[in-house]
Amino acid sequence: MSRVRTRPTRDDTREKLFEAAARVFEEQGIGGASIEAIAATAGFSRGAFYSNFTSKDELIIAMLEEHVAQSIRRNLDLLEKHKDPADFIQALKSVDSSKQDPLGRTPLLHMEMILYVARAEKRRPELAKRLRARRKLVAEIVETTMRSSGRPAPNAAWTGAILLAMEDGFRLHRLIDPETTPADSFLRAITDLQRALGGVSGSSRD
Numbered sequence: 001m002s003r004v005r006t007r008p009t010r011d012d013t014r015e016k017l018f019e020a021a022a023r024v025f026e027e028q029g030i031g032g033a034s035i036e037a038i039a040a041t042a043g044f045s046r047g048a049f050y051s052n053f054t055s056k057d058e059l060i061i062a063m064l065e066e067h068v069a070q071s072i073r074r075n076l077d078l079l080e081k082h083k084d085p086a087d088f089i090q091a092l093k094s095v096d097s098s099k100q101d102p103l104g105r106t107p108l109l110h111m112e113m114i115l116y117v118a119r120a121e122k123r124r125p126e127l128a129k130r131l132r133a134r135r136k137l138v139a140e141i142v143e144t145t146m147r148s149s150g151r152p153a154p155n156a157a158w159t160g161a162i163l164l165a166m167e168d169g170f171r172l173h174r175l176i177d178p179e180t181t182p183a184d185s186f187l188r189a190i191t192d193l194q195r196a197l198g199g200v201s202g203s204s205r206d
Contacts, residue, residue, distance in 0.1 A: 014052055016042040018063050022102035026109055030060070030116045060113050061126050067103040067110065068130045072137050079141055083148040085194060088141070089187055108175050135160050163190070 020042035024033045035056055039049040053059040074095065082088040103110040117123045139160035146152065167186045174181040182188070 010052065013042075013044065013048060014062070014066075017044070017049065017052060017059065018066065019102055021059055021063065022106060022109060025113070026106065030112060057117070057120075057123065060117060061123070063101075063103060064113060064117070064127070064130055067101050068133050070101050070104070072133065075137055075141065079144055083144055085145040085149055086191075088145055089191060089194075093184060093187055107171055111172070111175070131164075135164055138164050 017038065021033070021038045024037050024041050028037065033056070035049050036046055038056075038059070039046050042048075049059075053062065075092075078088060078091045078095075082091045103113070114127060117127055135157065137160075139156040142156040142159050142163070146156070166189065170181065170186040170189070174183065174185065
C-alpha cells in the first residue's frame with residue numbers, strides 16, 4: 001500500500017521560507033539574496049515562493065509582521081499569568097529564546113531588515129504599523145502591572161514609548177559592545193528604575 005503524501009500547509013511553507021530567508025540573508029546579505037536562493041534553501045521551487053509572496057520586499061515585511069505578532073502573543077500570555085511587576089520581569093528573564101522566530105534569535109539581522117525597509121519611504125508606513133503595535137503592547141503591560149501594584153499608570157502610552165526606545169537602545173549597544181552590555185541589561189535597568197521610582201514597567205522582549 002503506497003503512502004499518502006501530505007502537502008505542507010500554507011503556514012508551514014511560510015515558516016520554512018522565513019527560516020530559509022534568515023539564513024540566506026545572514027550569509028549573502030539582504031540586498032544580494034535572491035528569491036531562487038531562498039526558495040532552494042527552504043526546499044521549494046521558485047513557484048512555491050511566488051504562491052506566497054510577490055517579492056522579496058513582501059517576504060521581509062511579512063517576517064517583521066510575524067516577529068511582532070509572536071512577541072505580542074508571548075508577552076500577553078506571560079502577562080495573563082504574571083500581573084505583579086516583579087513576577088512579570090522574572091518571567092521575561094526565563095523566556096526560552098531558542099523557541100523564538102528567526103528574528104528573535106538574530107537581533108542584528110532584525111535591525112538590518114528594519115533599515116532595509118526604512119530606506120524606501122513608501123515602505124515606512126509598514127514599519128510604523130509594527131512600531132505602534134509594539135508600543136501598544138508595552139503600554140498594556142505598564143497599565144496592567146501598575147494596576148496590580150495599586151498605582152495608577154501616568155500616561156501609559158508615553159511610558160511604553162520610552163521603555164521601547166530604551167529597550168531598542170540596549171539591543172543596539174549589545175550588538176556594538178557585548179562585553180559591557182549584558183544580555184539582560186534592559187531588564188536590569190527596568191528593575192533599578194522600579195526600585196528607584198517605586199513604579200513598574202514592562203518589556204516587549206522581542
